[in-house]
Amino acid sequence: MQRIKLADVARAAGVHPGTASRALNPETREQVSPATVRRVARAAQRLGYVPNPVARGLRTARSFLIGMVVPDVTNPLFPPMVRGAEKVLTQAGYTLVLTDTDNDAATERRQIELLRARGTDGFIVATARWHDDLLAEIAAAGVPAVLVNRNTASAELPYVGGDERTGVRLAVDHLVALGHRHIAHLGGPADTSTGRERAAAFRQSVLQHGLPATDLVWACAAYTEEAGAEAAGRLLASARPFTAVVAGNDLIAFGVLDALARAGRSCPGEVSLIGFNDMPHLDKLAPPLTSVALPLAEMGAQAARILLSRVDGSAGGPPAQSLLGVELKVRASTAPVT
Amino acid sequence: MQRIKLADVARAAGVHPGTASRALNPETREQVSPATVRRVARAAQRLGYVPNPVARGLRTARSFLIGMVVPDVTNPLFPPMVRGAEKVLTQAGYTLVLTDTDNDAATERRQIELLRARGTDGFIVATARWHDDLLAEIAAAGVPAVLVNRNTASAELPYVGGDERTGVRLAVDHLVALGHRHIAHLGGPADTSTGRERAAAFRQSVLQHGLPATDLVWACAAYTEEAGAEAAGRLLASARPFTAVVAGNDLIAFGVLDALARAGRSCPGEVSLIGFNDMPHLDKLAPPLTSVALPLAEMGAQAARILLSRVDGSAGGPPAQSLLGVELKVRASTAPVT
């Protein structure tokens, strides 16, 4: 069972392979007479010709592959984004290549080099750090790329994320409405845009409500349960009074729950808690966690759309920043201050 | 910033490209003098040479792409397997292409056809149904493929999974040790090997303990919370007495929790519950869910290793079935019968 190649089709149609190539390619079809086009098309049909993307890619330097770079697929934040992106990409005839950097810069660089060597047409990157050399290089090299979820300081690349500031404001407003006046923020690492953005938004929201100035903003070392527990432990040890915590994300919130339990403080009885990202199944927790929901799938899809418009050259110009709407899911981890 | 090609390395080392190719390839290195190998290797290193897999693939008729097919990336069961597989594959110079079938047979077929046209060297498939035409075709066509997590009836392809039977036995043993004698099983769909296997193992375990014959085995329509709730609702409505449930997986267990709560039955007070897969963060639930843990990452890695050994032809022979060890994570959703 031999694979049919273009030369076979050409021979069957009685034309030169070059002509057959033009006849089969919609872009160049006009250079061939309609009659010949028909003959070639029919021969291709009859022989069951399937073009070889490898050979085509070698010549055209395009692979129809899009790389998506995430720090850790097992973090429930990313799979919905992957799905959203994949849907758009396959629709457009592209194939998504997922790569997991394990939160490691060296791995990330290696993986991206590998994919570039393979001729990947563009990247969707969810691993951006606030100062990111690798991404600066990519931007400088003119490789089509779109950031999702996390941005960089330089804003050289298009970015798709959630409206972090509004999310934080919704959280703070909700807590204030419940009577809280001593609200802490255990945010994400300062080398991520989300960590910085949410912390800044938190400070601003708190000030707007005229609450006591904020010596209650701490950055966790990572977006993990452990880092959250550690930071919450330090907050508790500091003996500063607080009745509510806005966590940098849900995993950090998990850590806060642990630390509160260990310290014998009840949630939401003594401390209200709000997470970020609205991971699945938060409603099953004890207590069900109030959280800010981001439109993850839509973020992935939007990033893919923007990337494609850059890949096929139809969109140039300065990189756009697009912020999608968020929503506060109120559950039982927040309660009126007693 | 032009890409370095083999010819550049050859020129820098003062040899012919063909020689450079042989020097860089471990298979053919012996045909080149050690001194030359060193010169070429050093030049390649210095110039930062990265071979072009597309060109190589054109000549060798290999793409170095491996497709991994999962029903739904957002199901926490799959990301760890993806990670495990990816690690092994990139190590071996392959690139993983992830594709999400959305639990839809038509989508699955389309995606796989697409990847085959692209020259994908093999597949890791986690979507197998018990009777699966598509996989039968693949096996017949001789496309290298490995099943993971779910098997087919025909067993034509290598399979890597958890030791389901032992997992179920551990669960039942645990419940029996707590004094339960009326144990129900709300299993997965019968068109999946996991659903069938776990149900069969459940029946066997129950019989071995001499418990009353089991009219308490029900198959849910899907591995979802909704299907679990629905099945649990029917079980409750049937008024059959039971004090414990072994769920087909954790999502089904979630549904059971919902149904119990709606029916005013407490867990673990009145009904003990055990899940399957040990999703992350089950310890944060109310109540923390006892569950059977599968070595997901290792399953993915093992599947990748088996696939690679088939792709490079070093392993032929009949398809092997490999069952990895499982573990029962005991938490608070199981309690002595009162």
Next chain:
DNA sequence: TCCCGTACCACAATCGATTGCGTCATCTGA
């Protein structure tokens, strides 16, 4: 000294499709 085997490497074909360029035939208009 001559011959032959061996080791090492260069040359060029090859994988399959794309594409710039050249050629031929046909058509148009003067």
Next chain:
DNA sequence: TCAGATGACGCAATCGATTGTGGTACGGGA
């Protein structure tokens, strides 16, 4: 009737790496 324009297609180079074949230099044995 002929120059020039136009359309349709063939030719061959090209993408970058791999690999079968052939050639050269060196060594050892007679």
